[in-house]
Amino acid sequence: MEQSEAMVSTREGQFAGRRRLVGLAAGVGLVLAGCAKNAPQDTFQPAGSNAREIDGLQRELFYVSGIVGLIVFAAILYAIIKFKDRGQDIPEQSHGNPKLEILLTILPAIILAVVAVPSVAAVFKLDKKDNDCVINVTGQQWWWEYDYVQGSTCGGVEITKSIVTSGELVIPAHTDVLLRITSRDVIHSYWIPRLNGKRDAVPGRLHTLRMQADQAGIYTGQCTEFCGLSHARMRQAAVALEAADFQTWVTNQTADYVAPEADTLAATGEATFVAQCSRCHQVNDLLSPDGTPVLAEPDLYVVSGAAPNLSKLMTRTAFAGWTFDLISAECRDKLWNAPPDEFGALYLQGVTPECFDEANLRTWLRNAPAMKPMYADPTKLASTGGKTRGMPNLNLTEDQIDELIAYMLERK
Amino acid sequence: MSAVTDTTHDAEHAAEAHDGHHTPSDRHFIIIAGWLALLTALETSTYWIDLGSFATPLLLIMMTIKFFMIILVFMHLKYDSKLFSVMFYIGLGLAILVYSVFLATFQFFAR
Amino acid sequence: MADITIHEGAAAPADHGHDDHGHDDHGGAHVTSTGLSNNKLAMWLFLGSECLLFGGLISTYMLYRGRHGGGPGPAQVFDIPLTSVSSFVLLMSSLTMVLAVNSAKRLDDRNTRLWLMATALLGALFVGGQVYEFTAFYQEGLGFTTSLFSSSFFTLTGFHGVHVTLGVVMLIALAAIIGRGRISGDKAEVVEMVGLYWHFVDVVWVVIFTLVYLIPA
Amino acid sequence: MAIIERPATVPAFVGDASASPPALVTPTAALGAFKRPVSTTGWKSWVFTVDHKKLGLMYGAVSLFFFLVGGLEALLIRLQLAAPDNTVLSADLYNQMFTMHATTMVFLFVMPMAAAFANYFLPLQVGARDVAFPRINALGFWLFLFGGIFLNTSWVLGGAADGGWFMYSPNSSPLFSPSHGIDFWVLGLQITGIASLVGAINLIVTIINMRAPGMSLMRMPVFAWMQLVTQFLLLFAMPVITVALFLLSFQRNFGAAFFDVEKGADPLLWQHLFWIFGHPEVYIIILPSFGIISEVLPTFSRKPLFGYKFVVFSGAAIGTVGWGVWAHHMFASGLGPVSVAVFSAATMLVAIPTGVKICNWTLTLWGGKLWFTTAMNFAIGVIVLFTIGGLSGVTHASAPADTQQTDTYHIVAHFHYVIVGGAVMGLFAGFYYWWPKMFGKLLSERLGKWNFWLMFFGVNLTFAPMHILGMQGQPRRMVVWPKKLTGEGFFNLGFWNQVATVGSFTIALGVLIFVINIFVTAKKVEKAPLDPWDARTLEWMTASPPKEHNFDSIPTVHALDEFFHRKYEEVDTEDGPRLVRVKSAEQILAEEEAAGDAHIHLPSPSYWPIVLAFSLPVIAYGVIFNLMLSVVGAGIMILGLFGWVLEPSVADDSDYDPPAEGSGPSKELASIG
Numbered sequence A: 001m002e003q004s005e006a007m008v009s010t011r012e013g014q015f016a017g018r019r020r021l022v023g024l025a026a027g028v029g030l031v032l033a034g035c036a037k038n039a040p041q042d043t044f045q046p047a048g049s050n051a052r053e054i055d056g057l058q059r060e061l062f063y064v065s066g067i068v069g070l071i072v073f074a075a076i077l078y079a080i081i082k083f084k085d086r087g088q089d090i091p092e093q094s095h096g097n098p099k100l101e102i103l104l105t106i107l108p109a110i111i112l113a114v115v116a117v118p119s120v121a122a123v124f125k126l127d128k129k130d131n132d133c134v135i136n137v138t139g140q141q142w143w144w145e146y147d148y149v150q151g152s153t154c155g156g157v158e159i160t161k162s163i164v165t166s167g168e169l170v171i172p173a174h175t176d177v178l179l180r181i182t183s184r185d186v187i188h189s190y191w192i193p194r195l196n197g198k199r200d201a202v203p204g205r206l207h208t209l210r211m212q213a214d215q216a217g218i219y220t221g222q223c224t225e226f227c228g229l230s231h232a233r234m235r236q237a238a239v240a241l242e243a244a245d246f247q248t249w250v251t252n253q254t255a256d257y258v259a260p261e262a263d264t265l266a267a268t269g270e271a272t273f274v275a276q277c278s279r280c281h282q283v284n285d286l287l288s289p290d291g292t293p294v295l296a297e298p299d300l301y302v303v304s305g306a307a308p309n310l311s312k313l314m315t316r317t318a319f320a321g322w323t324f325d326l327i328s329a330e331c332r333d334k335l336w337n338a339p340p341d342e343f344g345a346l347y348l349q350g351v352t353p354e355c356f357d358e359a360n361l362r363t364w365l366r367n368a369p370a371m372k373p374m375y376a377d378p379t380k381l382a383s384t385g386g387k388t389r390g391m392p393n394l395n396l397t398e399d400q401i402d403e404l405i406a407y408m409l410e411r412k
Numbered sequence B: 001m002s003a004v005t006d007t008t009h010d011a012e013h014a015a016e017a018h019d020g021h022h023t024p025s026d027r028h029f030i031i032i033a034g035w036l037a038l039l040t041a042l043e044t045s046t047y048w049i050d051l052g053s054f055a056t057p058l059l060l061i062m063m064t065i066k067f068f069m070i071i072l073v074f075m076h077l078k079y080d081s082k083l084f085s086v087m088f089y090i091g092l093g094l095a096i097l098v099y100s101v102f103l104a105t106f107q108f109f110a111r
Numbered sequence C: 001m002a003d004i005t006i007h008e009g010a011a012a013p014a015d016h017g018h019d020d021h022g023h024d025d026h027g028g029a030h031v032t033s034t035g036l037s038n039n040k041l042a043m044w045l046f047l048g049s050e051c052l053l054f055g056g057l058i059s060t061y062m063l064y065r066g067r068h069g070g071g072p073g074p075a076q077v078f079d080i081p082l083t084s085v086s087s088f089v090l091l092m093s094s095l096t097m098v099l100a101v102n103s104a105k106r107l108d109d110r111n112t113r114l115w116l117m118a119t120a121l122l123g124a125l126f127v128g129g130q131v132y133e134f135t136a137f138y139q140e141g142l143g144f145t146t147s148l149f150s151s152s153f154f155t156l157t158g159f160h161g162v163h164v165t166l167g168v169v170m171l172i173a174l175a176a177i178i179g180r181g182r183i184s185g186d187k188a189e190v191v192e193m194v195g196l197y198w199h200f201v202d203v204v205w206v207v208i209f210t211l212v213y214l215i216p217a
Numbered sequence D: 001m002a003i004i005e006r007p008a009t010v011p012a013f014v015g016d017a018s019a020s021p022p023a024l025v026t027p028t029a030a031l032g033a034f035k036r037p038v039s040t041t042g043w044k045s046w047v048f049t050v051d052h053k054k055l056g057l058m059y060g061a062v063s064l065f066f067f068l069v070g071g072l073e074a075l076l077i078r079l080q081l082a083a084p085d086n087t088v089l090s091a092d093l094y095n096q097m098f099t100m101h102a103t104t105m106v107f108l109f110v111m112p113m114a115a116a117f118a119n120y121f122l123p124l125q126v127g128a129r130d131v132a133f134p135r136i137n138a139l140g141f142w143l144f145l146f147g148g149i150f151l152n153t154s155w156v157l158g159g160a161a162d163g164g165w166f167m168y169s170p171n172s173s174p175l176f177s178p179s180h181g182i183d184f185w186v187l188g189l190q191i192t193g194i195a196s197l198v199g200a201i202n203l204i205v206t207i208i209n210m211r212a213p214g215m216s217l218m219r220m221p222v223f224a225w226m227q228l229v230t231q232f233l234l235l236f237a238m239p240v241i242t243v244a245l246f247l248l249s250f251q252r253n254f255g256a257a258f259f260d261v262e263k264g265a266d267p268l269l270w271q272h273l274f275w276i277f278g279h280p281e282v283y284i285i286i287l288p289s290f291g292i293i294s295e296v297l298p299t300f301s302r303k304p305l306f307g308y309k310f311v312v313f314s315g316a317a318i319g320t321v322g323w324g325v326w327a328h329h330m331f332a333s334g335l336g337p338v339s340v341a342v343f344s345a346a347t348m349l350v351a352i353p354t355g356v357k358i359c360n361w362t363l364t365l366w367g368g369k370l371w372f373t374t375a376m377n378f379a380i381g382v383i384v385l386f387t388i389g390g391l392s393g394v395t396h397a398s399a400p401a402d403t404q405q406t407d408t409y410h411i412v413a414h415f416h417y418v419i420v421g422g423a424v425m426g427l428f429a430g431f432y433y434w435w436p437k438m439f440g441k442l443l444s445e446r447l448g449k450w451n452f453w454l455m456f457f458g459v460n461l462t463f464a465p466m467h468i469l470g471m472q473g474q475p476r477r478m479v480v481w482p483k484k485l486t487g488e489g490f491f492n493l494g495f496w497n498q499v500a501t502v503g504s505f506t507i508a509l510g511v512l513i514f515v516i517n518i519f520v521t522a523k524k525v526e527k528a529p530l531d532p533w534d535a536r537t538l539e540w541m542t543a544s545p546p547k548e549h550n551f552d553s554i555p556t557v558h559a560l561d562e563f564f565h566r567k568y569e570e571v572d573t574e575d576g577p578r579l580v581r582v583k584s585a586e587q588i589l590a591e592e593e594a595a596g597d598a599h600i601h602l603p604s605p606s607y608w609p610i611v612l613a614f615s616l617p618v619i620a621y622g623v624i625f626n627l628m629l630s631v632v633g634a635g636i637m638i639l640g641l642f643g644w645v646l647e648p649s650v651a652d653d654s655d656y657d658p659p660a661e662g663s664g665p666s667k668e669l670a671s672i673g
């Protein structure tokens, strides 16, 4: 923003020409901001009412401060050139001009009042909480869990059964959704730049944030409160779907568990999963060989007390704090750039075998902490009573990994 | 800080206060201590006498009186240079203001 | 802080420059620009800053006093009669302190020492009461780490207790030094300095007694 | 050296020597445990010194060193961020790096460097012979030094703090940060905090009580004023962080519950306490530099500061309003809309007094006779760069807008503009302006210009792109930024991150040239003129470097800019009144010397400050590793305290060698001590 003016107006000495150019370029660039391509987290491209509200205010602020800056720099520049020592007399030792001073105090006050009023108004406007659609959002080291509140109605779709997912927040487009945000361990912050500002997820407190998207599409974000080792790898996205598509998504998420066909690789995978993974990860309605439901107890093994629900892993496009892709780069680009009317269908396909990027998941299962730093060194867990923060290295064999991947591929 | 805009003037002013040493007599101190003791007794009595919603404001008032008796008399703030009062009250006032707002953000403003 | 007991400032612009502009020079006793003692000014500044220290601790306690999560809470553990007595003791130590200061101003070393020792004794009694209180609480199951209430209570009153203890040490040391004639500066001022500190600690207790003990959570 | 007896040939004019105050104390060697150290040369003259000028230089040297350390850390950060998914630093190391970068820069560079200037120049500017409490001054320096060393030993003792410089709970709890890094951080800041607190008391008393005759507050140089405000901010802000640090260390080391959410703790407690300190802290960082440039600009514009009173009062106003805005760091923390609205509006208020300053500086240039020395360049640089940073600050002040900006590089851009562009450049202006005063030699102007332009250009190159990065959605404190989110076109993250990295090395080059300049200047034989800048204030009315006792005679002050008015007088000519030079600095100095004071008491060196200061890190290591060590530390502390209290405040004559026959008063040190 203002830096461009700085560059324009502070030119002195030998760099003048070059700096003016850079400044000009930055200025023109600013105007073109709306055209920045493929900038998924650009706050200047709001895609929902809340973000637009902020954007309007923010632009006003930038213009006001830009103009103030220009005036100040113009004055300094003029003084520098005009009053340079050219052998003139020592000036009169005047101590100021109170009238001018008072004027120069009142003027900024007025300017500030002009920006303060809409700011305060916007604070309250953005704080509305009257929503039918409520989603609980819980941050933990280093991923987000979503829990669609049973009984709430989202874009005309009633949530009859609680849905627990991670990473990708699927919401109906054109609809105000209320997120109830908290944390299980340290402070995180939920941010989808194109939909709204940030709201911290503070353990022991419940904060709300409204989301609304104008169009179907995918909107990326990032945890923005420093939360320890893998803060940089704690990402998230919001996926907006048209009402019908959202209905399809909800139906699929709440659909019954389909066990793998017997004697397939996936079926072996199911057993491996029960043996290795299910103590932390829940797959809904999964039964153990003796017919009892398999219930995860992540609180016994993980500091934050949770691990992602894997029932529908393959309906998501990225995993582990939405950092690593489940689909190939081409498929991702296609999805991200899909026009709104085609987006829903494409997204609902989930991870298709053609698009599946096996390498990432494989590396993850081979040794998760090597891929994403997590305090999981088994020799250093004294302070946490043996619990890990994140997923430990399980020392799986390549065969086991094959089986598990086959099993995972069917979780959609 | 306005109290010290001119050194010369100040020096005179303070010197006056200083030389004068309007220190209260021992007797005066003992009387004050008597009042303090009485107030403490009253304060403590609220533990046995149920005053309902009056208790808190009453206690706060008595606390404030005691506070200032000690500050003003025992610590000579009343008799000493204004400058000392200024130094101390800036800190005291700032503390009261800042921490009240701080507690208020938890209790009243937070929703 | 120990600095207050010895006159530090040999550096004052003590000497008379050429004095051609009628600056009224106060001669020996008043060497500072305001005519006030450096030490006393410093002490008041320090006390002003202490307001923010104790303010922070008190606010933390006020925020957390209700949060005892099943453990003993203020209503269960506080022994108001006992605390009232020790509050009274501390209050009276302020009286003995001013008497010490007055004696010092009268250059009455014997009484100064006497009152100083009395103040120290009362202070020690108060600290003793606090130690007793802490052990009693501990036996009732309220440890430092038990709950937010306990941590903030012990921290606040502990900080105050440490201040009192330091004060007692200062008082005793002062009495001893006066006894041996080892104070090189203005003796009365040194006593007054310790007095200011002592009264402040007392005043803090006045606030704590009301806010922590008497006003129901 | 304690007492300076001037030869009796000093002409009268001097007040009656017998009327000089009775020596404030009448020490005898028997009072103290040891005789006081009296060395005037060699390392002992530095280690045991209580001279504000020596302490000022030591403060300066040490903080300059820490600047290089913090800068090195910044360069590593920038290297890591130069390319997507980079691997220069591991996540763990990166987190330590930015935490320590910020901690080092703020607490071990900018604050102590401002203290260096305050120490050196406040007594000179107000016409005093030293600060009010010289031993406490020494204590402050050693606490700062030992605290800084203590903090940095964490690098080799299990890793440095990794929670970010505001160290939010509960991430700072032992459960989430089990290494000792945060313990070092907490205790280290506690130690340097004591240094700041005692320093604040000392300097406030100095300013209020030690002014030369006639130096009323409204005749005080603006630097002294801004330091006064700064020291008040320190006085009241340090206890708040002290409380916060105590709570945290009680939690980490003794199991207290303060930030234990399981037990019902509210993590916002820490945030409030930290920022109640933290926001005044940012004004603590900037005001000394405001003071410096308020000296530099008038000097090189050859006219008084425009609106002196307004500048002074706006400084005080900033200091006051600054206490009511802390929660603007918490707009996304979930305070509730009422608090957010109130703090948002309050924050905007701060822009008014700051704006007053910017306007007054610009108007000081207006109509002047501008001399573009390096110091002047830096000062003008400050106005420009600080304004950019200040204006982006106003964009954060609007809470809804801030929810988009907070914790992104947009904020990083804001505070580096105000800090590097404002505070650091201001300190550099101070270096160039006062170097001849401190060392009697002028820094090379040729190198200085390179230094300035590289830094000015570098700051813009480094931090301007960060505005873009932030608005494009790059959060701060991220060890990597992923390639897939860089975007395309003009605003792609990759390009601007590279620009920022190049910029940071440009700054480094500038700083390197400054370091070279120091060495080049030290080699130079040519002495600086007595008054190289035709300056305006008292510190120039003495030798360069000043004599041990600062002034031969304490000057009597008649006006703001006293020195200038002694040099110049208004003379009526045909075309109106003209300012003409009536005296040279040398003449004025000679007059002063001739009228020198006869009997000058200076504080004597002391062992105890360093002993007392040393005890604290020992105690702190003990808290971390073994409480027995703390007991040892406490022992040293008690020893130090008693030594301190019982020490006579002036060295006894018997501590000095007896003067050689006929050689006048001796300055030789005795063999003991």
Ligand code: HEA
Pocket (backbone or CB within 6 Å): A065, A068, A072, A107, A108, A109, A111, A112, D165, D166, D282, D283, D285, D286, D328, D329, D331, D347, D348, D350, D351, D354, D355, D356, D358, D386, D387, D388, D389, D390, D391, D393, D394, D396, D397, D398, D402, D405, D406, D407, D411, D414, D415, D418, D419, D422, D423
């Ligand atoms: C030197 C230090 C310094 C200074 C002086 C300032 C000055 C200001 N700061 Fe800054 N700030 C920091 C250091 C500083 N800041 C740091 C370190 C952080 C980040 C901490 C962290 O998170 O790690 C921060 C963060 C920060 C935030 C929180 C951002 C966030 O994390 O979300 C905010 C929000 O309001 C803010 C606002 C301001 C304002 C309004 C000013 C004002 O004082 C600025 C006033 C100046 C001007 C406005 C320019 C000149 C005025 C005029 C030319 C007059 C006319 C102007 C108008 C009419 C607008 N700052």
Ligand code: HEA
Pocket (backbone or CB within 6 Å): D067, D068, D069, D070, D071, D072, D074, D075, D077, D078, D098, D099, D101, D102, D103, D105, D106, D109, D110, D163, D164, D165, D166, D412, D416, D419, D420, D424, D462, D475, D476, D477, D478, D479, D500, D504, D507, D508, D509, D511, D512
């Ligand atoms: C006084 C304060 C101060 C100063 C001066 C600086 C100076 C600089 N800072 Fe920093 N910075 C902070 C305070 C400061 N910073 C704070 C508070 C944070 C927030 C931390 C947090 O989030 O917790 C931060 C964070 C921060 C970040 C963000 C990290 C992140 O969020 O992930 C970055 C990234 O570019 C950065 C860069 C720089 C650079 C390039 C400089 C440059 O200006 C530095 C220039 C100096 C030099 C380059 C030194 C010269 C060195 C040499 C010449 C080498 C020679 C070496 C030897 C001889 C040993 N800083």
Ligand code: CUA
Pocket (backbone or CB within 6 Å): A139, A140, A142, A187, A188, A189, A223, A224, A225, A226, A227, A228, A231, A232, A234
């Ligand atoms: Cu979670 Cu950062």
Ligand SMILES: [Cu+2]
Pocket (backbone or CB within 6 Å): D278, D279, D282, D325, D326, D328, D329
């Ligand atoms: Cu701030």
